[in-house]
Amino acid sequence: MTAYDRIYEIVRQIPPGRVATYGQVAELAGYGGQARLVGYALYRVTEALAVPWHRVVNARGEVSQSPHRYGSDLYQYQLLEQEGVEFDARGRLCLKQYRWSGE
DNA sequence: CTAATGACGTAGA
DNA sequence: ATCTACGCCATTA
Numbered sequence: 007m008t009a010y011d012r013i014y015e016i017v018r019q020i021p022p023g024r025v026a027t028y029g030q031v032a033e034l035a036g037y038g039g040q041a042r043l044v045g046y047a048l049y050r051v052t053e054a055l056a057v058p059w060h061r062v063v064n065a066r067g068e069v070s071q072s073p074h075r076y077g078s079d080l081y082q083y084q085l086l087e088q089e090g091v092e093f094d095a096r097g098r099l100c101l102k103q104y105r106w107s108g109e
Numbered sequence: 110c111t112a113a114t115g116a117c118g119t120a121g122a
Numbered sequence: 123a124t125c126t127a128c129g130c131c132a133t134t135a
Contacts, residue, residue: 009132028117043131045116050133062116070116079116113135122126 010047012036017048020061023089024106025099027065034108045070060085067101 016034020026026034028041037043044062049072051059060082064070069086071079083093093099 029119032117037131039118040131041117042115042129043117046114046132048116050115059116064116065118072116075116082116111135114133115131118129120127122124 009035009037009043010050013044013047014051014055014057017057017059017062019109020058020106021109022058022061023091023104025061025063025067025086025091025101025104026106026108027101028062028070029065030106030108031062041065049074061089061106063099063101065101066098067104068096068098 013031013035016031017026028044031044032038032041035044048059048062051057053076069079069082075081083097086099087093091099091104
């Protein structure tokens, strides 16, 4: 059991059609103020872990980019759109509307 | 044990 | 509202 597994547990609790910010996940996982750890943890997520990593966005409500993820950042947008999340022209979503309250 | 690495958030301008 | 600079810690080789 690593600290990242703790983070994955939190992310797995995010319901479909909802999103959470890195800082929010960090806080729920007991790592308040360490939003970066969440980002670092998600970087190492694999399909086998069954973690809905696409439901985690930054505080601005936009998808963070990473060169080594499965597909491209576009893939994350597609997954979210499939769940009914709408993005504006800037590629951002309304956190007020989609932000997960923490179950 | 040390060094390298990596999806963010906040404050100030 | 946008842009820049800085802090920060677990995991892996």
